[in-house]
C-alpha cells in the first residue's frame with residue numbers, strides 16, 4: 001500500500017494516533033504534512049520522519065481557527081504541489097454532564113473536534129478535487145456510537161463527526177472524493193495518559209481500560225492508524241460514508257453474566 005507521489009495532511013499529527021499515521025504514511029513513500037498546535041511535538045515528529053529519509057513538513061495551527069488552518073493547508077499545497085488525502089486526528093477530551101459542562105468547555109470541545117474537522121475538510125476539498133480524487137478520514141470514537149457518564153461535549157462532538165463524514169461522502173462522491181470515519185476504543189496515547197492522570201491512581205485507569213475490551217487490552221496507536229491509512233489509500237476505493245470500529249470488540253460485547261443453566 002504505497003503512497004509514492006501522494007500528499008497526505010494529518011491534523012493532530014504530532015502525537016498519538018495521528019503521529020502513528022504519519023510514520024506509516026512516510027514509510028510507504030507519502031509526503032506527509034503534519035498540522036498541530038503543539039510546536040515541540042510537531043517538530044519532533046517531522047524530524048523523526050526526515051531522519052529516516054522520507055519527506056515531511058510541520059505547520060503549527062489550531063484546527064478550530066479557520067484562518068490559521070487555511071495558511072497551513074496552503075503551505076502544504078505550495079510545498080508538495082497537491083493534496084490527495086486528509087486524516088483528521090486532532091481532538092480533545094473534557095469531562096462534564098448536561099448540567100456541569102460549561103459553555104467554555106462545550107465551545108472548546110466542539111470547536112476542536114467538530115469545527116476542526118469541518119474546517120480541514122472544507123479547506124482540503126478544493127485540492128482533492130484538483131487532484132481528481134481524494135479521501136478524508138475522520139478519527140471519531142466508540143463514543144460516536146454509544147456513550148459513558150460525564151462526557152457530554154466529547155460524545156456529542158464524536159456523534160456529530162459521523163454526520164459530518166456521511167454528509168461529505170454524499171456531497172462529493174460524484175467527484176471521487178470519499179469520506180469515512182474510524183471509531184477507536186481506548187488507545188495508549190498522550191490523551192489517555194492525561195485522562196488517567198486525573199485519577200488518584202492512574203495505573204488503575206489503564207487496568208480498567210484493558211479489562212473492559214474483549215481482547216483484554218487497549219490498542220497501540222499504530223493499530224488504529226493502520227485502519228485510517230487504509231481508508232486514506234486508493235485500495236479502499238469503494239469505501240465511502242462508512243464507520244469503522246477498531247475497538248477490540250468493545251461495542252460487540254453485551255454486559256452482564258450469561259445464564260448457563
Ligand SMILES: NC(=O)c1ccc[n+]([C@@H]2O[C@H](COP(=O)([O-])OP(=O)(O)OC[C@H]3O[C@@H](n4cnc5c(N)ncnc54)[C@H](O)[C@@H]3O)[C@@H](O)[C@H]2O)c1
Pocket residue numbers: 011012013014015016017018035036037038041061062063064088089090091092112116139140141142183184185186187188189190191192
Ligand atoms: N486515545 C484514545 O483512547 C482515543 C479513543 C477514541 C478516539 N480517540 C480520538 O482519536 C483522536 C486522536 O487522539 P489521540 O489519543 O491520538 O490524542 P493525543 O492527545 O495523543 O493527540 C492529539 C493531537 O491533536 C493535537 N491537537 C489537539 N487539539 C488541537 C488543535 N486545536 N489544533 C491542532 N492540533 C490539536 C494535539 O496537540 C495532539 O498532537 C482524537 O480525535 C481522539 O478523540 C482517541
